[in-house]
Amino acid sequence: MPDVKTPSGPENMDSDPNSDGLKHRAHANSTDADEASKDSENAGATGGTATDSAEKDGAGSQESLFECNICLDTARDAVVSRCGHLFCWPCLYQWLETRPNRQTCPVCKAGISKESVTPLYGRGSTKQQDPRDKIPQRPPGERPEPETQGPFQGFGFGDGGFQMSFGIGAFPFGFFASTFNLGEGGRFMGHPHRPQVPPNPDEQFLSKVFLWVAVLFVIWLLIA
Amino acid sequence: MATIAASRIKRELKEVKADAELIKDDVSVELMDNSYLALTGEIPGPKDTPYEGGTFHLKIIIPETYPFNPPQVSFTTKIWHPNISSVTGAICLDILKDQWAAAMTLRTVLLSVQALLSLPEPDDPQDAVVAQQYKENQDAYRRTARHWACAYAGAKSSSRELDEKVERITEMGFNESDARDALSSTDWDVGRAVEKLMS
DSSP states (O other), X not given: OHHHHHHHHHHHHHHHHHHHHHXXXXXXXXXXXXXXXXXXXXXXXXXXXXXXXXXXXXXXXXXXXXXXXXXXXXXXXXXXXXXXXXEEHHHHHHHHHHOTTOOBOTTTOOBOOTTTOEEOOOTTGGXXXXXXXXXXXXXXXXXXXXXXXXXXXXXXXXXXXXXXXXXHHHOHHHHHHHHHHGGGOGGGTTOXXXXXXXXXXXXXXXXXXXXXXXXXXXXXXXXX | OHHHHHHHHHHHHHHHHHHHHHSTTOOEEEESSXXXXXXXXXXXXXXXXXXXXXXXXXXXXXXXXXXXXXXXXXXXXXOOBTTBOTTTOBBOXXXXXXXXXXXXXXXXXXXXXXXXXXXXXXXXXXXXXXXXHHHHOHHHHHHHHHHHHHHHSOOOOOOHHHHHHHHHHHHTTOOHHHHHHHHHHTTTOHHHHXXXXXX
């Protein structure tokens, strides 16, 4: 019965390690999360000791890192200006309303506007939202697009054909130029930046097809 | 938003007190009553100025819109300075008007006023008579400011000569303060001062 065993063996080998792997991954995830939470707790603890030591120094600056620059209390609905100064949104809003024609940062007098401040969302901050009737909500956080790597990323095989059809549609002169150039191989068309590589056979075929389509199109135009 | 004003003043007082323990000859702020809307401030005269050794008192009125609008600050101690009215004690300082910023505190305001004592700005005067004297007769300005600091702010080592001049006029039956005002605005010319008092 080794024939039965051998196939079942590898099957077991295949299935078991997979499930084990999944379990391992799940474990890994949970332990990561645990460690992360522990880390944050530790960070909190060290933060606490830092402020404690600041208090002991007698500088009177306990927790002052996150105090609103206007009400001097711990910032609620915190926003930060481009110049880096922290405020409660209600406080900053009132400051900007108080002098509509001189919108300056209360700390450094740099230019500031309702639109240019960034809200700070701490962990679980959405749960602490208190309704503010008169004061509009904080401006939403900006979501800038990630920067792309250069403008030529979409070009690859077949763009010769694409370029040619474009040439026919928009620029008839481009079409004539392309027909004249074809004798030397259609590779220069529309791509002056590309180094002179031997013409791709597929590309050549495609350009010929398009050329014939173009010729037929012109003939149809002449007849009609 | 009187609540913000009160809670901020409470905080600022705490900080001023904490700083006062650390820094000698610092500015100080005290409550006038329990409303947190009226306070008194104290500024030591800065070194190397005619005001050195004097202690100047100020009245601070907190508007209900504080800190979005500046506090009203004026000297209650009489002082001879181009940017401070020698009559009312009103201060001409940009941060108490259009240059106010909500992040400023009573402490920074008083420090700014103290800096103003060291660096008068005669081109933007509050008291035109003092400003003119500061520009045209710097020495007379210094002696007058010093005399006033001794007479009103408790500074020591006054000029004997000026004291005598004040005495001479008060002996004529004039009020001491009026005599000092007249002498100060006439560059300590007794004749002109008496003329001024008679008119």
